[in-house]
Amino acid sequence: MATIYEVSKLAGVSLATVSRVINNNAPVRQATRDKVEAAMRELGYRPNSAAQSLASQRANSIGILVSELHGPFYGVLLSRIEDEFRRAGKHVIIAAGHSDEALERESIEFLRSRNCDALILHVEAVSDEYLIELAADGCAFVLINRMVPQLADRCITLNNHHGGYLATRHMLEQGHRAIAYISGPMWKHDARERYKGHQQALAQFGVSENPALFFEGDFHETSGVEGLTALRAGAATFTALVCANDEMASGAMTAAHDLGVQVPQQLSIVGFDNVNFAHYTHPKLTTIDYPIGDIAQMAARWVLRNVYQHTNVAALQAVFEPKLVQRDSTCLLTAL
Amino acid sequence: MATIYEVSKLAGVSLATVSRVINNNAPVRQATRDKVEAAMRELGYRPNSAAQSLASQRANSIGILVSELHGPFYGVLLSRIEDEFRRAGKHVIIAAGHSDEALERESIEFLRSRNCDALILHVEAVSDEYLIELAADGCAFVLINRMVPQLADRCITLNNHHGGYLATRHMLEQGHRAIAYISGPMWKHDARERYKGHQQALAQFGVSENPALFFEGDFHETSGVEGLTALRAGAATFTALVCANDEMASGAMTAAHDLGVQVPQQLSIVGFDNVNFAHYTHPKLTTIDYPIGDIAQMAARWVLRNVYQHTNVAALQAVFEPKLVQRDSTCLLTAL
DNA sequence: GCTATAAATGAAAGCGCTTACATAATAGGC
DNA sequence: GCCTATTATGTAAGCGCTTTCATTTATAGC
Numbered sequence: 001m002a003t004i005y006e007v008s009k010l011a012g013v014s015l016a017t018v019s020r021v022i023n024n025n026a027p028v029r030q031a032t033r034d035k036v037e038a039a040m041r042e043l044g045y046r047p048n049s050a051a052q053s054l055a056s057q058r059a060n061s062i063g064i065l066v067s068e069l070h071g072p073f074y075g076v077l078l079s080r081i082e083d084e085f086r087r088a089g090k091h092v093i094i095a096a097g098h099s100d101e102a103l104e105r106e107s108i109e110f111l112r113s114r115n116c117d118a119l120i121l122h123v124e125a126v127s128d129e130y131l132i133e134l135a136a137d138g139c140a141f142v143l144i145n146r147m148v149p150q151l152a153d154r155c156i157t158l159n160n161h162h163g164g165y166l167a168t169r170h171m172l173e174q175g176h177r178a179i180a181y182i183s184g185p186m187w188k189h190d191a192r193e194r195y196k197g198h199q200q201a202l203a204q205f206g207v208s209e210n211p212a213l214f215f216e217g218d219f220h221e222t223s224g225v226e227g228l229t230a231l232r233a234g235a236a237t238f239t240a241l242v243c244a245n246d247e248m249a250s251g252a253m254t255a256a257h258d259l260g261v262q263v264p265q266q267l268s269i270v271g272f273d274n275v276n277f278a279h280y281t282h283p284k285l286t287t288i289d290y291p292i293g294d295i296a297q298m299a300a301r302w303v304l305r306n307v308y309q310h311t312n313v314a315a316l317q318a319v320f321e322p323k324l325v326q327r328d329s330t331c332l333l334t335a336l
Numbered sequence: 337m338a339t340i341y342e343v344s345k346l347a348g349v350s351l352a353t354v355s356r357v358i359n360n361n362a363p364v365r366q367a368t369r370d371k372v373e374a375a376m377r378e379l380g381y382r383p384n385s386a387a388q389s390l391a392s393q394r395a396n397s398i399g400i401l402v403s404e405l406h407g408p409f410y411g412v413l414l415s416r417i418e419d420e421f422r423r424a425g426k427h428v429i430i431a432a433g434h435s436d437e438a439l440e441r442e443s444i445e446f447l448r449s450r451n452c453d454a455l456i457l458h459v460e461a462v463s464d465e466y467l468i469e470l471a472a473d474g475c476a477f478v479l480i481n482r483m484v485p486q487l488a489d490r491c492i493t494l495n496n497h498h499g500g501y502l503a504t505r506h507m508l509e510q511g512h513r514a515i516a517y518i519s520g521p522m523w524k525h526d527a528r529e530r531y532k533g534h535q536q537a538l539a540q541f542g543v544s545e546n547p548a549l550f551f552e553g554d555f556h557e558t559s560g561v562e563g564l565t566a567l568r569a570g571a572a573t574f575t576a577l578v579c580a581n582d583e584m585a586s587g588a589m590t591a592a593h594d595l596g597v598q599v600p601q602q603l604s605i606v607g608f609d610n611v612n613f614a615h616y617t618h619p620k621l622t623t624i625d626y627p628i629g630d631i632a633q634m635a636a637r638w639v640l641r642n643v644y645q646h647t648n649v650a651a652l653q654a655v656f657e658p659k660l661v662q663r664d665s666t667c668l669l670t671a672l
Numbered sequence: 673g674c675t676a677t678a679a680a681t682g683a684a685a686g687c688g689c690t691t692a693c694a695t696a697a698t699a700g701g702c
Numbered sequence: 703g704c705c706t707a708t709t710a711t712g713t714a715a716g717c718g719c720t721t722t723c724a725t726t727t728a729t730a731g732c
Contacts (some may be wrong), residue, residue, distance in 0.1 A: 003718055014682045019720060026721095027679065046449045050395060051718035053386035054687045061429075069415035070612075075406030078414075082405055082432055091429050091450055093397075096418055113382045114427055250616055276406075280586055282618030339688055350712045355690060362691095365710065387688035390717045 002043035011039035022047055053115065060090050062303055063111030063119040067099045072275035074122075077144075077296040081120060084300035088310070090117075101125035112139060118307040120144060120299045124188055142302045144295060146189060154306075156299050156318055160190045163288045163322035164197025167242045167270045170286070170324055172205045175333035176240035176268060180213040182227035182252060184244040191219070194244045194272060212236040217248050224251020232259060239267060239333055246271035246278050246287055253281055253329065268330035272322075283328035291320050338379035347375035358383055389451065396426050398639055399447030399455040403435045408611035410458075413480075413632040417456060420636035424646070426453075437461035448475060454643040456480060456635045460524055478638045480631060482525060490642075492634050492654055496526045499624045499658035500533025503578045503606045506622070506660055508541045511669035512576035512604060516549040518563035518588060520580040527555070530580045530608060548572040553584050560587020568595065575603060575669055582607035582614050582623055589617055589665065604666035608658075619664035627656050 008018045013032060020026045021036045028036075039045070053059045062085055066074045082092050093114055097104035104126045111119055119141035123131075128148045134141065135151055143155045171179050181198055184191030202209060212235040217223030224243060228251075231238070243249035249271030253263055261267050263283060271278060271287035278285040298317055304310040344354045349368060356362045357372045364372075375381075389395045398421055402410045418428050429450055433440035440462045447455055455477035459467075464484045470477065471487055479491045507515050517534055520527030538545060548571040553559030560579060564587070567574070579585035585607030589599055597603050599619060607614060607623035614621040634653055640646040 005718075015719080016683080016721080017681060020681090023720080026681095029680065032680080046445075048390070048718050049450050050386045050389035051687090052720075054384070054390050054689085055718075055720040057687070057720090059386060068411075069418055070408075070411035072406075072408065072411075072612075075404075075408075075411045078430070079405035079432065082430060086431065086446070091431075091446070093427050093429055094414070094418060095422065095427075096415065109382075110422070110427070114385050277408075277613035277616045280613050280616045341688075351689080352691075352713080353711060356711085359690085362711095363709065368710080384688050387717090388690075390719085391688075391690040393690090393717070 001048070002045045004045075004047070007036065007039045007043060007045050010043065011035045059115045059117050061093055061114065061116050062090055062300075063093045063095065063114060063116035065095050065097050065104065065107050065111060065119065066122045067097055067124060069094065069096050072277055073273065073290075073292060076276075076293045077122070080293045080296040081300045084297055084304070088304055088308070090308075097123055097125070099124050101127075105130065108134065118142070118303045120296075120303065122146075140303075140307050142299050142306075144299050152318075154302070156295055156302065156320075158190075158290055158295065158320050158322055160193035160322075161197040161200070163272060163290070164194035164242075164244075165201045166197070166322060166324050167194075167272060167288050168198040168201035169204070170270060170326070170330065171240040171242060171268060172201060172207070174240070174268060174330060177205075177207055177333075178213070178236065178238040179207070179240045179242060180215070180231045180236075180238040182215045182217050182224060182231070182241065182243045182248050184217060184219040184248075186216055188219075191244055198242055210236050213238055217244070219245050219247060221247045221251040221254075224248030224253075225255040226251075228252040228255040228259070232261075240330070241267060241269045243269065243271050246273045246275045246285060249285055249287070249329075250277070250281055253285070264329050264331040268333075270330055274325050278325075279327065281329070286327045286330040287325050288322045289325045290322055295320055337384070338381045340381075340383070343372065343375045343379055343381050346379065347371045395451045395453050397429055397450065397452050398426055398636075399429045399431065399450060399452035401431050401433050401440065401443050401447060401455065402458045403433055403460060405430065405432050408613055409609065409628060412612075412629045413458070416629045416632040417636045420633055420640070424640055424644070426644075433459055433461070435460050437463075441466070444470070454478070454639045456632075456639065458482075476639075476643050478635050478642075480635050488654075490638070492631055492638065492656075494526075494626055494631065494656050494658055496529035496658075497533040497536070499608060499626070500530035500578075500580070501537045502533070502658060502660050503530075503608060503624050504534040504537035505540070506606060506662070506666065507576040507578060507604060508537060508543070510576070510604060510666060512574075513541075513543055513669075514549070514572065514574040515543070515576040515578060516551070516567045516572075516574040518551045518553050518560060518567075518577065518579045518584050520553060520555040520584075522552055524555075527580055534578055546572050549574055553580070555581050555583060557583045557587040557590075560584030560589075561591040562587075564588040564591040565595070568597075576666070577603060577605045579605065579607050582609045582611045582621060585621055585623070585665075586613070586617055589621070600665050600667040604669075606666055610661050614661075615663065617665070622663045622666040623661050624658045625661045626658055631656050 004015055004018050008015045018036050020028050021033050085092055095107040097107045104123045121141050122144045131148055132150050145157055147155045147157050183195050215227040215231055217227050249269055252269055256263050256267055263269055271285050274287045274289040278287050301313045305313045340351055340354050344351050354372050356364050357369050404410055421428055431443040433443045440459045457477050458480045467484055468486050481493055483491045483493050519531050551563040551567055553563050585605055588605055592599050592603055599605055607621050610623045610625040614623050637649045641649045
């Protein structure tokens with residue numbers, strides 16, 4: 001592999017000049033630039049990024065930590081982030097934290113040891129304190145889908161509370177009053193928020209809560225099956241079911257089918273996230289749209305602006321609003 | 337950020353010794369090691385990976401190029417690769433080629449300029465010649481789901497031909513003889529192979545091909561809708577439909593539903609890939625399982641073994657076999 | 673043509689590590 | 703205890719770039 005030195009020799013200029021045309025960060029006469037570029041082409045020169053990083057104290061890489069790499073959700077996230085950074089000539093290093101505290105910490109350390117200029121974190125298990133300490137330690141990062149008040153300026157979130165509210169209000173507006181709820185794990189912040197929104201909608205319509213209509217799942221499909229089964233076996237009847245994400249809604253739909261319960265005629269179901277498979281379900285799932293792609297892009301822009309000092313990026317937005325996507329899994333409470 | 341120099345001073349040893357305990361590649365007395373480790377801990381030392389790469393001529397990073405980052409398929413791929421490399425202390429840089437030749441080339445250049453030790457490529461648009469040249473240029477890479485004869489030792493593939501054969505044979509065994517086929521774009525190697533398998537099965541059962549039963553789609557869901565619609569409007573009738581991937585099968589199922597055709601009673605449908613949403617469809621999709629996770633892991637191991645000289649990795653396997661996953665979208669040809 | 677100023681280029685000192693190679697410490701054989 | 707064979711540690715030369723500072727060259731004003 002040719003080095004900058006060979007290029008400079010072939011072009012008959014100094015190392016510094018070659019570096020200037022590579023980085024385009026200082027005036028170089030056109031004739032000189034042409035000579036250098038010709039030399040680079042002739043040698044098939046490609047800058048050594050390790051040397052660049054070492055000398056410039058810039059890695060031009062951004063670490064991304066998500067819970068899982070597979071799944072409909074994170075793919076979109078990664079895709080948008082990569083897209084945005086590629087355009088800026090940065091690259092993306094990925095890691096998975098699997099919603100496990102130790103793994104999340106280890107992954108963050110891993111990414112830091114890679115000298116990433118910034119991190120984009122979608123973490124669930126580490127504590128607020130850990131993140132605050134991380135920030136104090138000088139690590140540049142932005143948080144997706146998590147609000148830590150002391151770090152508010154680096155949090156990009158969805159209004160989960162409002163999303164939960166919208167889902168349940170939709171059911172209420174359709175005439176339902178007996179509304180069951182399958183939650184995500186309550187130790188997760190977004191699960192709690194969504195549930196609070198649910199409560200708010202109920203309160204607004206004067207419907208009192210019934211513990212027999214609540215089931216705590218784990219955001220996976222199987223807990224949707226378990227949830228509906230358990231709720232049906234419970235003390236209360238219901239005509240609508242709000243699920244805190246689409247996976248569980250899908251599981252609930254399968255369970256309903258197996259129990260001979262018609263969706264939506266006998267049971268309306270709403271999900272949350274609007275992941276790509278939501279319209280593969282039968283009936284197609286009514287859900288709350290989570291604009292994860294937009295959020296991801298915003299996180300990338302936050303980095304471009306705050307870490308790389310790009311001034312031409314669009315204004316930053318910290319909170320995104322979910323919206324209802326009405327499909328075929330919910331209907332008016334009529335014949336029961 | 338503390339440097340190795342400060343660690344060495346605090347521990348009262350030389351730079352070289354610190355380096356040795358970091359890399360654990362030369363004998364160091366336990367007492368010395370302890371001193372160094374204590375010093376590292378005290379200073380919160382983390383090696384600078386750019387400096388390591390520069391000095392060692394090893395980036396410890398692997399570039400992954402896939403067509404898309406989102407979608408059910410690549411998520412699994414990335415997940416398994418990341419997993420495997422993380423364990424080995426390597427990191428993964430990702431890029432998307434979007435099935436576009438220029439973009440694929442550019443992405444490869446991008447990854448190379450990042451000095452990746454190796455690349456794992458899932459490319460569709462670049463030519464065999466380009467890849468051969470790339471190999472001749474000394475670039476270490478492994479190819480997923482693509483067979484270039486001259487590069488056979490670095491190709492890890494699925495037996496697409498056999499997969500296509502299995503799908504159609506399944507239909508034939510169920511008694512179907514009028515079998516339509518929705519293909520992927522025929523410029524893609526895997527699409528062609530799957531179709532050849534289909535042809536082989538037909539031939540084996542003595543069924544002659546009918547051009548009116550063939551539709552070339554683009555592997556996306558919408559072309560499944562278009563495909564079924566066009567085939568139904570065509571000159572021939574059929575009781576079974578083989579789709580070259582699950583997305584198109586899902587589109588075909590939607591179209592069937594809209595056309596009032598019952599699946600599988602009136603029309604059996606089989607897909608290909610067994611992506612995660614295949615069991616969200618209604619009825620659940622019978623399909624051909626593509627063990628993409630295993631293939632991805634194998635690619636990672638190829639790199640570990642051939643690039644990093646890890647000798648303890650399990651034996652390499654170049655060709656993976658697909659298998660039929662029978663669910664609810666196909667049935668015996670009985671009442672028609 | 674001569675100076676004052678600005679623009680373009682060059683020289684050289686690192687960036688933080690790895691790794692020959694040289695040297696020092698330790699262990700083993702007698 | 704002495705010599706040799708190991709084993710452990712230190713010295714120092716890069717790895718390929720960026721960047722400050724000094725120097726040269728061009729531009730303009732008179």
